Amino acid sequence: MHTRLIRSHERRRWSDGAITSWQSFPATGSFDLAANAFGVLMVHNDDLVDAGAGFDTHQHRNAEIVTWVLAGAIEHRDSQGNCGLITPGVVQRMTAGRGITHSERNASPRAEHLTAHVIQMWLPPDVDELDPGYAEADVTARLVGGDLVPVVSGRAVHHGSGAIAIANRFVALHIARLQPGRPVTLTPAPFGHLFVAQGSATVIGTEFDAPLDLSVGDAVRFTDLDDHVAVSTSEQAEILFWEMHASFDL
Template sequence: MQTTLHPADSRGHANHGWLNSYHSFSFAGYHNPARMHFGALRVLNDDTVAGGMGFGAHPHDNMEIISIPLSGTLEHKDNAGNHGIIRSGDVQMMSAGTGIAHSEKNHSSSEQVKFLQIWIIPNKRNVTPRYDQQSFRAEDRRNQFQQVLSPSPDDAGVWIEQDAWFHLADFDAGHAAGYQVKKSGNGVYVFVLEGEATIAGQQLRRRDGLGIWETEQFDVQATTDTQLLLMEVPMQF
């Protein structure tokens, strides 16, 4: 088993007033040659957007883009005619494929929205752009791993063009479980949303990240009530 620890305070940071963003990997003005990606996971941004503000229409291509709101409401529009509003418990994905332009804005004029912006490098280029969003019940991740993303439309969660699986988990203090890697050769990047946990023998705190690879399984034990996001991705792509 190999691991790499990214403490919360080691992330890149940009505060634009309307946007306060922490970057787990190199992004925009933050460039760290040692933190370019974890396998096919290219971007993990922890964003807070002020009321009434957001990202205006801008283009993407050949990237799988996932948004996971933590609080507040986020509004999506794109030039393919898709329009959605998501909140905590929802997961949104967009396969940019051959090219799409979209906007992501705070749906509230007064309350902040906090969300994770995640980019995955796809295993197919120039696919037809595609959008999806799904809602997931909080009780279905209590002391268990709740699958919210997969590589197949026939599996649980939104699906993307990559052999990747995402799981959310809300563990009570003291709860322990083992995570089984879905595909040989994949690694898992664990991001602690809230609380503290021991994962693969490492003690993690709020907003710490841990990359784990060259293993088929690892253990997770919550030290306190803990919320986790596990992102399993290919290490070679």
């Protein structure tokens, strides 16, 4: 197993004045996202969006886009007629397929000055030129117990689990709202990407002699992740974990 720690401040920062994006992989202005991917995770953006601001209508193709909101609300509208309001606890997946246009905006009025905090992640489908699609689900109740819960998955093992389907059979996104004294064990996989979305956490069972103490915005990338790695917290924390069984390098 190989473990790489990426601290929050090591990420690329991009801002246009109304949106500030901390990017685990260089996304803004990148025309070869696969070259900088880990496993098949191409984009992992941690965005702060001012009230009334957002991304105007733009196009995507052959991408699976997953959105998770930490604070505030994001309004989604697309060329397939889908309109969604994404709030904390609601996970969204958009299949761009052969082509879709959409917009994403902070749903709060400018006068209220409420910043939206959103994590957005992009992966490829395992088959190109699919029909565009959209799905969302409120997973709040599933996260109450503090377990690591699959919320978006293309893995056959998660069929019927309540996870939203994604058009990539090699990946699953797990989320946990960690509780003190209740560690969770990460799912073994050739590639794993762990992100601390809120709070702080500790990772044990890696090849390092000491536990890894993580703060909000920190990430850990695992290669050949085994079944001995666990994550715990002394307070409360929220973690996102991508289990991946494929890579652009394979």
